[in-house]
Amino acid sequence: MIVAIPLDPKERVYHNNPCSCTMFSLYEVSGNRKDIRYRHMETKLNPWQKYSGNMVNDPKMMSCECESTLAKDPYHISEHYALLEVIGKCNTLxxxxxxxxxxxxxxxxxxxxxxxxxxxxxxxxxxxxxxxxAEIADHLRYIHPAS
Known part of the structure; x- marks a missing residue:
């Protein structure tokens, strides 16, 4: 399984709307409940950051405050799909x-x-x-970075 985590410019977990993050860190998680392994695959720039799009520049987008009219606008709705350029193969965000x-x-x-x-x-x-x-591992001790 591939997991995406939104990050800020200092590579800390980004806690606002993921559409407005700086980058995504992608991890591969594998194994069974008694031996879960993960490895960092890559870190990719948010497409909205790369192209200086509205999603990263608008404070309303950062705080998930899509106005009711904006939330129903087909163009705005489609803007959210731009993230798939970098996280489209992921199973979990x-x-x-x-x-x-x-x-x-x-x-x-x-x-x-x-x-x-x-x-x-x-x-x-x-x-x-x-x-x-998500109850993928039985206990924290069963989670290991892959070497």
Missing amino acids: IVDQYCLNTLFAMKNVGIKLHKVPPFVKTAEEALNHFIIG
């Missing part, structure tokens, strides 16, 4: 906050959202929280 358009866009392509608490700061902490929270 680890997020703290997200708007309904992000939820529907990810759900339409089969990417599950996993909520991470606001106190999680590093990608590794977010990954461990996901693996334990």
